[in-house]
Amino acid sequence: MEKTSRDPAMTDVARLAGVSHQTVSRVLNNHPNVREQTRLRVKAAIKELDYRPNRAARALVTGKTQLIGVVAQNSTLYGPASLLSAFEEAAGEAGFAVSVGRVKVLDRDSIAAAVERHRDQRVAGIVVIAPNSSAADALADVPAGVPLVTVDGDPDRPTPLVTVDQATGAFDATKHLLDAGHETVWHVSGPADWFDAAGRVEGWRAALDAASAEVPPVVAADWSAASGYRAGQMLARMPEVTAVFCSNDHLALGVLRAMSERGRRVPHDVSVVGFDDVPEAAYFIPPLTTVRPDFAAVARETLGLLLEQVSDGETTRPQRTVAPKLVKRDSVAPPPR
Amino acid sequence: MEKTSRDPAMTDVARLAGVSHQTVSRVLNNHPNVREQTRLRVKAAIKELDYRPNRAARALVTGKTQLIGVVAQNSTLYGPASLLSAFEEAAGEAGFAVSVGRVKVLDRDSIAAAVERHRDQRVAGIVVIAPNSSAADALADVPAGVPLVTVDGDPDRPTPLVTVDQATGAFDATKHLLDAGHETVWHVSGPADWFDAAGRVEGWRAALDAASAEVPPVVAADWSAASGYRAGQMLARMPEVTAVFCSNDHLALGVLRAMSERGRRVPHDVSVVGFDDVPEAAYFIPPLTTVRPDFAAVARETLGLLLEQVSDGETTRPQRTVAPKLVKRDSVAPPPR
């Protein structure tokens, strides 16, 4: 009778292949000094036993894991969710597991706690999706020595960082509205402490300046359709408003509804542009012209930057940006005359 | 000179506290037979050194990890994304790390591969978000012995399963429309091979049957606003359609746009109900009446079921459902007369 068979270990493979366990280890780690014939015999034994190396044992002796920790907010905002999903996929393809530490709010304590949990697990590196300034502040507490990359974080901080090029996207969106003939473009902004929002404000303003257009006051909102609606109610009442650039698609949705309620037709009376290109943006009323960030590219850059740090300890070019793309649909037209 | 100081280990704590490493281990694991005074001394030493136990070492000797693997599709559909986020939070609170294995498509091979990757990591248990039948089939390949819970999976399979009670939610939504005075209710359904969609069809039909209302043909769509729009274009042309229950909010959004384009006003001419309660549903035109699932509850039940299996090997009540709730807004009114 067998005992309740435990998983095969390296020694089992070694016995079956007639070699020492060390040779098995060498085959597994692709060391050069193994005879081809031996290598094949070991591989056959591995297959026969369905052997899988014990990561805990390996981690114990090497002091390294194949785990990447991600700290993200517990939200279903489209941008962060897409980014996370793309990152998990990229990391998986590179042979890393991803452990996600969700955080309810992006304040200093929560982030610090999440980072600590990851350090407990001895992750190889940490990615923080830190889109606002409180999150960025929390990173000051992270001890050096842990490879760390920030996504959507503070561009003015020297830590390794990957972001979408918000300013360029916003510039293009605003310029597109100006090119259609609008005198100026109003802006409904995301929360002021989010870097994404700040970058978009900056790009919007740059486009207006470049065209010597008047710069109207920023209409502040959070990211929600609700706040977009409130902003829209105000803008709809002002006849001089003919073009609105919204910091994300959900805000744009709220603006569209407010315009519709007041009888101002989009795009005939008012043009609207969003940001993010959520999947349903093409089915808003009317289909929304918006700016699409390339989340997969952000994920790839992030992983690359992190692995560079893991292996080299240093990194060559610590900040990278990814250009977004304007997607033209039906919510932009020339102003009424 | 110190060497590049490695992390403190249990023996370092033991030395500082003047006990053996085994006593430190006992304190860490809350064994009863430790004198209070000793316990305090050890805790002080732990704190002083900022000691953190090495999970790899523990995993090696116990054969267990504190990791839960999740297999999920690489999509940003609101339901699955919310669920995943809620689960990560619940697991984190229970002291488990969550490793997410994203899969591009929910076919047999991809799911099997993701499950294998998790088994390589020696996860304590696996959660599969398996909302359609191809995913459910793939689970047949998973070797027994790995604690496994399915979410949104096949209700007819005897594996441990947690789902939202789709049928009840759909029943309530449909009944709400009938109670408003509509003769019957049309249904725009999600993909037929998704259990969520199937359950909603079932509940819709049950409500019609209970009211002896005529059962119109199901309008099949996928989950996208695009397909809802196409379905809506058809329905908008049929004057006898006065009430539509959509299998999710994005479908409803598409239907709203199609109705609007044809000049059929919601809710005056046509009433519409969705499912999911996405955050922006309250800002559709008009604000959408919909059904809200409790994702946090699903996450808690899932974790509970999984941990039950991990500790007992068996589980008492292998299937659990969570009741959703109807959220009334402005997209439902009595039919025009």
Next chain:
DNA sequence: CGACCTGGTGTTATCGCTAACATCACCGGC
């Protein structure tokens, strides 16, 4: 009052791997 339990602690073995060193056969060069 000695046998026996029991609570508190230490000692030793072990988990499955990799690093470092040891070994051995074989090679070429002076």
Next chain:
DNA sequence: GCCGGTGATGTTAGCGATAACACCAGGTCG
């Protein structure tokens, strides 16, 4: 023809925890 290098492999020693058992003091009980 011996010496040192080199390629292929084996042996040994940990990594940092838990498990199992040993041990010892003190109290209980017949």
